Amino acid sequence: MILHYLKVAIRSLMKFKMQNIIAIFGLAMSLFCFSVCLYCSRYIFSTDDCFRNRDRIVELYLGRSDNNFSSITSGSLPSFLRNQGLNAKAFCGVARTDERSYNIEVYEGKLLPYNLRFMETDSCFNEVFTPEILHGSWKNAIQNPNSVILFESTAKRIFGSAEKSIGKRMVLNRRLYTSPNSTPREGGD
Known part of the structure; x- marks a missing residue:
């Protein structure tokens, strides 16, 4: 058959x-x-599989302009939520990414211009996202205002190796709209 x-x-x-x-x-x-x-x-x-706390991370988008929702969240929201006594380990504020223009001290006394993408965050970022810090320390970065933490690939591209990037000067080329009182009109360290 x-x-x-x-x-x-x-x-x-x-x-x-x-x-x-x-x-x-x-x-x-x-x-x-x-x-x-x-x-x-x-x-x-699988985008958040790299985070140790991935099952406890919640992303909030608060902001609306002209019927279009955007990722703009108030910088005071994380501190407000911390003061509410909610049952949460940490609240972290992360601003959207953008590009900034820097003059970076590559060698002693030699500044070169670079455009780098950045992300502003608060001191709880380390608790929530648990990044691996290869050189330097997170405590030094959060205790010094305007500290910058670079990806390893960016540090290698600019300085040749990640170790050489620690302690180098990065001068902004323009005033930050997020903190106009703490940065000069033409930029600053």
Whole structure:
């Protein structure tokens, strides 16, 4: 009986060649689209797997302008939430990323211009996201105002190695709109 079904299937394939080619092509395209969607969904759902506290991290977006929601959150919100006595380990404020122009002291007395993407945060960032600090310490960074923590790849690109980046001067080329009183009009250290 199975041989009979195979014989009928082969005859049908030979009789309707174009229809079968279209069906095989459609099946191949649907499998391709499914695998791309599966890959993208796995990528999206694994973006925070690198954080130790990933099951306890919640992201808040508070802000609305012209019926468009944006990622603008008040800088005072984390401190307000800390004072509410909620059952949470830490509240961290993170500003959206942007680009800043710096003059960076690469060698003794030699400043070179660089445009770097930055992200402003508060001192609780280390507790929530647990980044690995390779050189220097988090305590020094939070105790000194206007401290900068660089990615290892950025430090290597600018200074040649990550160790050489500690203690170097980075001078802003313009005033920060987030803290206009603490930065001079033309920028500053």
